[in-house]
Amino acid sequence: MKDAEMQIPTYDDMLAAHERIKPYIRRTPIRTSDYLNELTGAQLFFKCENFQEPGAFKVRGASNAVFGLSEEQAKLGVATHSSGNHASCLSYAAMRRGIPCNVVMPRTAPQAKKDTVARYGGRITECDPSTSSREATFAKVQAETGGDFVHPYNDPRVIAGQGTCAKEMIEQTDGLDIVVAPIGGGGMISGTCLTLSTLAPETQVIAAEPEQADDAYRSFKTGHIIADDAPKTIADGLLVPLKDLTWHFVSNHVTEIFTASEQEIIDAMKLTWKHLRIVMEPSCAVPLAVILKNPEIFAGRRVGVVVTGGNVDLDKLPWMQK
Amino acid sequence: MKDAEMQIPTYDDMLAAHERIKPYIRRTPIRTSDYLNELTGAQLFFKCENFQEPGAFKVRGASNAVFGLSEEQAKLGVATHSSGNHASCLSYAAMRRGIPCNVVMPRTAPQAKKDTVARYGGRITECDPSTSSREATFAKVQAETGGDFVHPYNDPRVIAGQGTCAKEMIEQTDGLDIVVAPIGGGGMISGTCLTLSTLAPETQVIAAEPEQADDAYRSFKTGHIIADDAPKTIADGLLVPLKDLTWHFVSNHVTEIFTASEQEIIDAMKLTWKHLRIVMEPSCAVPLAVILKNPEIFAGRRVGVVVTGGNVDLDKLPWMQK
Numbered sequence: 001m002k003d004a005e006m007q008i009p010t011y012d013d014m015l016a017a018h019e020r021i022k023p024y025i026r027r028t029p030i031r032t033s034d035y036l037n038e039l040t041g042a043q044l045f046f047k048c049e050n051f052q053e054p055g056a057f058k059v060r061g062a063s064n065a066v067f068g069l070s071e072e073q074a075k076l077g078v079a080t081h082s083s084g085n086h087a088s089c090l091s092y093a094a095m096r097r098g099i100p101c102n103v104v105m106p107r108t109a110p111q112a113k114k115d116t117v118a119r120y121g122g123r124i125t126e127c128d129p130s131t132s133s134r135e136a137t138f139a140k141v142q143a144e145t146g147g148d149f150v151h152p153y154n155d156p157r158v159i160a161g162q163g164t165c166a167k168e169m170i171e172q173t174d175g176l177d178i179v180v181a182p183i184g185g186g187g188m189i190s191g192t193c194l195t196l197s198t199l200a201p202e203t204q205v206i207a208a209e210p211e212q213a214d215d216a217y218r219s220f221k222t223g224h225i226i227a228d229d230a231p232k233t234i235a236d237g238l239l240v241p242l243k244d245l246t247w248h249f250v251s252n253h254v255t256e257i258f259t260a261s262e263q264e265i266i267d268a269m270k271l272t273w274k275h276l277r278i279v280m281e282p283s284c285a286v287p288l289a290v291i292l293k294n295p296e297i298f299a300g301r302r303v304g305v306v307v308t309g310g311n312v313d314l315d316k317l318p319w320m321q322k
Numbered sequence: 323m324k325d326a327e328m329q330i331p332t333y334d335d336m337l338a339a340h341e342r343i344k345p346y347i348r349r350t351p352i353r354t355s356d357y358l359n360e361l362t363g364a365q366l367f368f369k370c371e372n373f374q375e376p377g378a379f380k381v382r383g384a385s386n387a388v389f390g391l392s393e394e395q396a397k398l399g400v401a402t403h404s405s406g407n408h409a410s411c412l413s414y415a416a417m418r419r420g421i422p423c424n425v426v427m428p429r430t431a432p433q434a435k436k437d438t439v440a441r442y443g444g445r446i447t448e449c450d451p452s453t454s455s456r457e458a459t460f461a462k463v464q465a466e467t468g469g470d471f472v473h474p475y476n477d478p479r480v481i482a483g484q485g486t487c488a489k490e491m492i493e494q495t496d497g498l499d500i501v502v503a504p505i506g507g508g509g510m511i512s513g514t515c516l517t518l519s520t521l522a523p524e525t526q527v528i529a530a531e532p533e534q535a536d537d538a539y540r541s542f543k544t545g546h547i548i549a550d551d552a553p554k555t556i557a558d559g560l561l562v563p564l565k566d567l568t569w570h571f572v573s574n575h576v577t578e579i580f581t582a583s584e585q586e587i588i589d590a591m592k593l594t595w596k597h598l599r600i601v602m603e604p605s606c607a608v609p610l611a612v613i614l615k616n617p618e619i620f621a622g623r624r625v626g627v628v629v630t631g632g633n634v635d636l637d638k639l640p641w642m643q644k
Contacts, residue, residue, distance in 0.1 A: 029351045034375050050599045053356050270636060277372045277632035279599040310599035314592060320642065 008248060009156035011198040014163040014191070021063040021161060024096050026052055030172050031307075033275045040291050041299030045176065046272075047169050050280045050310025054092040054120070056085035057165055057188055057308050058152070064161030065150040066093040074099045079147030081127075081138045083109040084237055085309050086152035091122030102147050104138045112313060153187030154243035162191030167199060169304045176203050178298065180287040181306040183207035183216045183257065184238035186246030188306060193253035204255040206297070208286040210235045211259045216242055220250060220257045234262055234318050237283035237309060256297070260289035266318045268292060272307075281309045282318060330570060331478035333520040336485040336513070343385040343483060346418050348374055352494050353629075355597045362613050363621030367498065368594075369491050372602045372632025376414040376442065378407035379487055379510055379630050380474070386483030387472040388415040396421045401469030403449075403460045405431040406559055407631050408474035413444030424469050426460045434635060475509030476565035484513030489521060491626045498525050500620065502609040503628040505529035505538045505579065506560035508568030510628060515575035526577040528619070530608040532557045533581040538564055542572060542579045556584055556640050559605035559631060578619070582611035588640045590614060594629075603631045604640060 031046045049057035066078060077100030080090050087103045094101035101122045105114060106129035117124055127137035142149060151158065165188070166179060179196065181188045189207050196203045209217050213231035219242055227241035242250060250257075260268070269285035272278065284307045291298045291305075353368040371379035388400060399422030402412050409425045416423035423444045427436060428451035439446055449459035464471060472480065487510070488501060501518065503510045511529050518525045531539050535553035541564055549563035564572060572579075582590070591607035594600065606629045613620045613627070 031373065051353065055599060273601050273636055277377060277601040279595050279601060314595055314639070315642065317636070317639075320637065 006244060007156045008245065009160040009163070009194060011194065013156065013160040014167065014195050017060075017064040017157070017160040018164040018167060020067050021060060021164065024063045024067065024093065025059055027168060028052060030169070031276050031278060035275045036271070036288075041295055042291060043302045044291070045169065045173050045302070045304045046276060046307050047165060047304060048278060048307050049165060050278060050284065050307050054085070054088045054116070055309055055311040056089055057162060057306065058085045058089040059092060060164050061155070061158030061161030061187060061191070062086065062089040062150065063093040063096070065148070065155065065157040066090070066097050066099070068157055069148060073148050076146035076148070077101055078150050079103070079138070079142050079145060080150050080152065081105070081134050082152050083113060085311060087113065087122065088116045088120060088311070090150055091117045091120035095121045100145065100147065102141050102145050104134060104141055106134065110313070116311070152240070153185035153190070154245045156245065158187055159190045159194060159245060159249070162188050163195040164191070165306060166192040166195040170196075170200050173302070173304065175200065175302065176304040177301040178204045178206055179304040179306070180206045180208055180291065182235065182238055182283050182286045182308055183209050183250070184283070185240040186216065186242045186250055188308060189254060190246045190249035192306070193249040197253050205253055207250070207254055207257040208290040209257055209259050210238055210265060210286060211261050213238055214259050216250065217257045217259050219247065220254065223251070235265055235283040235286055237281055238286070258290035258294055260286050260293060264289040264293060270319050278307065279310045279312060280307050281312050284308045328566060329478045330567065331482040331485070331516060333516065335478065335482040336489065336517050339382075339386040339479070339482040340486040340489060342389050343382060343486065346385045346389065346415065347381055349490060350374060352491070353598050353600060357597045358593070358610070363617055364613060365624045366613070367491065367495050367624070367626045368598060368629050369487060369626060370600060370629050371487060372600060372606065372629050376407070376410045376438070377631055377633040378411055379484060379628065380407045380411040381414060382486050383477070383480030383483030383509060383513070384408065384411040384472065385415040385418070387470070387477065387479040388412070388419050388421070390479055391470060395470050398468035398470065399423055400472050401425070401460070401464050401467060402472050402474065403427070403456050404474050405435060407633060409435065409444065410438045410442060410633070412472055413439045413442035417443045422467065422469065424463050424467050426456060426463055428456065432635070438633070474562070475507035475512070476567045478567065480509055481512045481516060481567065481571070484510050485517040486513070487628060488514040488517040492518075492522050495624070495626065497522065497624065498626040499623040500526045500528055501626040501628070502528045502530055502613065504557065504560055504605050504608045504630055505531050505572070506605070507562040508538065508564045508572050510630060511576060512568045512571035514628070515571040519575050527575055529572070529576055529579040530612040531579055531581050532560055532587060532608060533583050535560055536581050538572065539579045539581050541569065542576065545573070557587055557605040557608055559603055560608070580612035580616055582608050582615060586611040586615060592641050600629065601632045601634060602629050603634050606630045
C-alpha cells in the first residue's frame, strides 16, 4: 500500500477486519492463574496470542492485509522486510490465500526464523544487516515482483487487524479496567486503542516497554517520536521505533507507558512459564514485569494482558544464560 | 477410604463426580496445531490439563474425594503419600474445602514439590525414601490424624474424578477415534476407560508408556500385574505400578499399550513446547512419541491426547542436559 501513512483506520475498519480474517485466525483462549492474581493483587486475564498457528498476534494484521487485496493485486502477492514474527505471519497468510510473499531478511537473522518463513512458502531475499542495504534490497524486490508492501505496523490494514484482539478480549471477559500490551513499533497498542476507544472507552490502555529500548516511553514523555538506533534488549520483538500512524494512537489514546529492566523481564517470563504453563517470548513478559513493579496502578483492577507471541529458541532460555 | 480396592466406579459415579467438582476445576481448553497434524498425518486434539490451577489432571480425582467426604470425616481431613502431583492436587482440593491435608513425602523429594504442597496448606511429614519407611510413617500419621486415605490412583473416587476429563474431551470435539494417555499407576487411563466405554464405546483407548518403565506394557501382554522396583525414566510421573482397580480397567478396556524411548520422549516434548507453545511434563510427551512412532495406527484418525501436567523444573529441561 502506498501513501498510506496517515490513513487512520476506523472502528468499522476493525470490525470489517474481524469478519475478513475469522476463518484464518484462532480465537485464542484467555488464561488465568490464581497464583499470579494473589501475587499482583490484580485480576489478570492473559490473551494467548502465542497460540495462533504461526505463534503471534501479527497473523491478524497480516491476514487482514492479504485477504483484503483485490484479485488483481493478489496475483502479484505481498512483500515486506522483517526478521521477526511479521515475516512468518505474512508468509502464513499469503500461503492461506495461495499468493506469493516476498520477504527481505538480514542474512544474520536466526536460521529458525528463516526456516519458518520458508515453511510457509515465503521467498526470502537476504540483505546486509543495515538500513540502507535493507531499503535498497526491498526496493529491488518490490520493483521486480510488484508485491504489495505490508509494513509490520505502520499500515492501517495491519493496525485494524491487530485491533481485533482487543475486541475478543472484551467479549471473553466481563469487561476490563486496563489492557496492558508490550510496545515496540506500536502496532498492537494502536489496534488496542482503536478498538477500545469506541468499544470500551473507560478501559485504560497501558504500554509496557523494556528500559533498554525505551524510545516509545521517551517519545510519550516529550511529545514527539524518538527513534533509537539499534537498542539492545532480550525483548527482541520490541526493538523498532514508532512511526506516524502508531504515534497518532499512542499520543492520543495511551494512558501511560511503564518500563522494566532486563532482569525484571526475565523474572516475569519465568513466572509466567511456571504458573500459566505457556511458552511465550521475552517481549510478552514486559507487561507482567510492569504490573509487578507498579502495584498502585494495577492492584484491585481487572487487567487484560496481551501475550503477543510464542516463538522462542528453546535451547537458549534467558534464565539459563547467566 | 478402606477396603475400597474392588469397589469399581460406575459411569454414574463419574457423572456425579463431574457435578461435584465443577466449581473447583477448570474446563481446560483443547489445543491443536496444523504443523503437528501434518507431521503425524492425524488430527490431534490436546486436552490441556497442565492448565489446571495446581498444574495437573489429578485435581479432578482429588477434588472428587475431598468434596465427597461427609461433614464428620471432613473435619479430620485427608491424607496421602506421594512425592508428585497427587500431593499438590490433594492439598489444593483440601484447601478449597478448608480441611486438613496430611502428606507423607520422602525427604529426598524436590524442594519445589514440597513448597507447592506447603503453599496449598498441606502438612508434610517426611519419611526415608523406602517403601517400608513410607508405609510406617503413613500409618502413624493416619492414626494420629484420622485423615481419610486418598490413594493417588487405586481409589474409585479418584478414578471417577479422572474420568471427567474424557467426558469433556468428547464434548469439546466432534467425537474421537482414539484417546491416548500416558500410563503410570493407571488412574487417568482407568477414568478414560470408565467414561468412554459408556459415552463413546467406539473410541479406542491407547496407553503410552516409557520403555524404561514398561511394567504396564508387560502386564498387559502377560495378563497379570507386573510391578517393577524403582524404574528410571525422565517421565517421572509414570514410575508407579498398576494396582487391582486400575488393572481391572486396563485389562478389560484398553486397546493397546505402546512404548517410547527416552530420546523419543524428549524429542516429542520439545516438539510440543515449540508448536503448541505449552509447558508440559516429560510424562505428557509419551503419547505424541508413540503417535509419531506408530503412524499405521494413528494416521488419518481423530486422536485425543491428554496433556496430564505442567509442573516442570524450568532450570533443568531435558534437552539441555546432554
